[in-house]
Amino acid sequence: MAMRDDWAALHRGFGWQVPAGFNIAQACCGRWAARPDAAQRVAIVDHGSGATLSYAALQREAHAMSRLLSKLGVQRGDRVAIVMPQRFETAIAYMAVLQMGAVAMPLSMLFGPDALEYRLQDSEAVVALCDESSIANIAQVRAQCPALRTVVGVGAASADLSWEAQREQLAPEFVPVETAADDGAVLIYTSGTTGPPKGALIPHRALIGNLPGFVCSQNWFGFDGGGESRAVFWSPADWAWTGGLMDALLPTLYFGRAIVGCNARFSPELAFQLLEQRGVTHTFLFPTALKAMMKAFPQPHERFALQLQAIMSAGEAVGDAVFAYCRDQLGVVPNEMFGQTEINYVVGNCAIHWPARAGSMGRPYPGHRVAVIDDEGRECPAGVPGDVAVNRFDVHGDPDPIFFLGYWKNPGATRRKYTGDWCRTGDLATRDADGYLWYQGRADDVFKAAGYRIGPSEIENCLVKHPAVVNAAVVPKPDPDRGALVKAYVVLAPQAAQQRAGGDAARFDAELVAQLQLHVKDKLAPYEYPKEIEFIEALPMTTTGKVQRRVLRLREEERARAAGGAA
Numbered sequence: 425m426a427m428r429d430d431w432a433a434l435h436r437g438f439g440w441q442v443p444a445g446f447n448i449a450q451a452c453c454g455r456w457a458a459r460p461d462a463a464q465r466v467a468i469v470d471h472g473s474g475a476t477l478s479y480a481a482l483q484r485e486a487h488a489m490s491r492l493l494s495k496l497g498v499q500r501g502d503r504v505a506i507v508m509p510q511r512f513e514t515a516i517a518y519m520a521v522l523q524m525g526a527v528a529m530p531l532s533m534l535f536g537p538d539a540l541e542y543r544l545q546d547s548e549a550v551v552a553l554c555d556e557s558s559i560a561n562i563a564q565v566r567a568q569c570p571a572l573r574t575v576v577g578v579g580a581a582s583a584d585l586s587w588e589a590q591r592e593q594l595a596p597e598f599v600p601v602e603t604a605a606d607d608g609a610v611l612i613y614t615s616g617t618t619g620p621p622k623g624a625l626i627p628h629r630a631l632i633g634n635l636p637g638f639v640c641s642q643n644w645f646g647f648d649g650g651g652e653s654r655a656v657f658w659s660p661a662d663w664a665w666t667g668g669l670m671d672a673l674l675p676t677l678y679f680g681r682a683i684v685g686c687n688a689r690f691s692p693e694l695a696f697q698l699l700e701q702r703g704v705t706h707t708f709l710f711p712t713a714l715k716a717m718m719k720a721f722p723q724p725h726e727r728f729a730l731q732l733q734a735i736m737s738a739g740e741a742v743g744d745a746v747f748a749y750c751r752d753q754l755g756v757v758p759n760e761m762f763g764q765t766e767i768n769y770v771v772g773n774c775a776i777h778w779p780a781r782a783g784s785m786g787r788p789y790p791g792h793r794v795a796v797i798d799d800e801g802r803e804c805p806a807g808v809p810g811d812v813a814v815n816r817f818d819v820h821g822d823p824d825p826i827f828f829l830g831y832w833k834n835p836g837a838t839r840r841k842y843t844g845d846w847c848r849t850g851d852l853a854t855r856d857a858d859g860y861l862w863y864q865g866r867a868d869d870v871f872k873a874a875g876y877r878i879g880p881s882e883i884e885n886c887l888v889k890h891p892a893v894v895n896a897a898v899v900p901k902p903d904p905d906r907g908a909l910v911k912a913y914v915v916l917a918p919q920a921a922q923q924r925a926g927g928d929a930a931r932f933d934a935e936l937v938a939q940l941q942l943h944v945k946d947k948l949a950p951y952e953y954p955k956e957i958e959f960i961e962a963l964p965m966t967t968t969g970k971v972q973r974r975v976l977r978l979r980e981e982e983r984a985r986a987a988g989g990a991a
């Protein structure tokens with residue numbers, strides 16, 4: 425039977441309806457809290473304790489927190505840093521800040537003092553809400569952040585003020601302000617995968633811009649009109665990251681559903697236990713997480729009873745090995761998505777509307793005009809690689825609400841992001857005749873070796889298919905004759921690492937290198953096989969779980985310089 429494909433019709437038929445006034449907190453919380461079932465409708469489930477927070481309680485606590493922030497002098501437009509893991513108070517804080525018209529600034533609890541200092545200084549946040557996971561780091565940099573007036577501690581954190589102590593004296597009443605859809609809501613710093621992070625100011629309307637992708641990728645939220653089908657969402661993505669905030673927490677609340685919060689460290693074991701125990705039906709699992717799950721539990725159904733209905737994945741290329749694992753072992757064809765903090769997911773798959781193609785990141789979601797463009801901003805023909813770009817205007821000429829407002833205090837960088845109405849992602853891809861996009865790599869990560877253009881993701885994906893490999897990163901190694909040669913850094917799967925530790929490591933390495941080279945040669949073009957392979961304990965990652973190839977590339981350049989100097 426031919427699979428349904430109504431992508432073209434959806435694309436033509438879709439029109440944005442963005443009201444002039446829109447507030448994320450009202451849409452995600454206020455709306456649900458006003459319903460008669462608000463006290464029973466679960467918003468958040470805490471995985472550690474099993475405790476739940478209803479929409480009524482979320483609103484009540486957010487009102488109390490807004491009152492506290494008002495007392496602390498927080499005004500419309502002020503930045504409030506939220507430095508907490510997946511816990512009730514984190515969601516409460518977002519709702520509290522957003523319903524005041526202030527700007528929420530998510531910061532990962534994994535950030536060390538330098539990362540916190542950079543962002544707190546740059547944003548001039550006036551209040552920071554943090555718990556014991558971040559309080560010591562905040563205390564260390566506090567003196568260097570003169571704009572930061574008050575640090576509020578949640579739970580055991582000892583700060584200027586304790587949220588719990590203040591809460592006892594605060595009435596849970598607050599009148600939310602009205603915001604324009606265009607007002608800034610969230611100041612979120614990019615991952616820093618390719619360079620110093622930039623603060624992207626995201627307006628309230630961006631959540632509306634996100635929804636076609638969320639609805640499509642989840643195949644479910646929104647399709648039953650907020651009805652009563654049982655659904656539980658979970659993502660290990662930190663709620664301080666675009667993926668965790670805009671693709672997990674906020675859309676789940678927008679649809680009045682329950683999301684599981686878990687702040688234990690990710691492991692494949694924990695992930696499967698949580699999926700089973702909480703009866704998770706919908707999830708966003710980034711590729712690094714899926715790769716680890718695939719290697720640790722190649723046949724998870726033997727141990728875990730899963731109820732998954734939809735899996736979305738983004739942040740890095742999913743690749744066909746992970747795709748096949750989701751489809752065959754987790755029982756769900758994954759919906760890969762592609763986007764950036766600045767223009768959060770604009771491309772992806774949608775199993776019920778168009779068939780996914782393994783290895784492709786999908787097609788533009790309805791409402792987004794996405795093209796592959798050349799240096800001059802002209803659309804590349806099918807098959808010709810170029811920069812993935814998103815137009816400010818949809819196919820009908822209406823503004824696309826997904827767009828960020830600009831980089832914080834950096835109009836030059838904002839200007840450089842655009843060529844005319846095209847916003848460049850800096851990611852290279854080709855488009856096929858049917859509109860599917862095939863990822864090649866970030867412009868900064870693609871390189872030439874012996875005259876051939878090398879996109880690391882295809883080679884990495886191929887390496888990961890080998891049972892001994894859990895993850896891989898491909899970078900150029902400077903080479904006097906060929907300009908560069910293909911070098912792969914490889915992290916061994918647990919079993920292979922054990923074998924290596926228990927025997928002759930040098931011999932093991934030599935044999936595995938030869939095997940892996942053959943493995944790539946067999947599957948890809950001969951020039952793509954890694955001439956050099958180095959085993960590494962862990963790849964350098966951003967706090968959002970993305971491989972920092974830049975670090976490995978610099979390491980190779982450094983080594984080449986040192987070798988040149990020594991020669």
Ligand SMILES: Nc1ncnc2c1ncn2[C@@H]1O[C@H](COP(=O)(O)OP(=O)(O)OP(=O)(O)O)[C@@H](O)[C@H]1O
Pocket residue numbers: 614615616617618619620621622666737738739740741742760761762763764765766785849850851863866968970
């Ligand atoms: N499906 C996907 N396939 C391949 N890459 C993806 C996919 N989804 C997202 N990405 C990558 O993630 C990037 C967006 O990530 P994010 O906005 O967190 O910032 P970053 O680009 O990692 O950070 P920085 O701009 O600081 O380097 C995209 O530009 C792309 O490189």
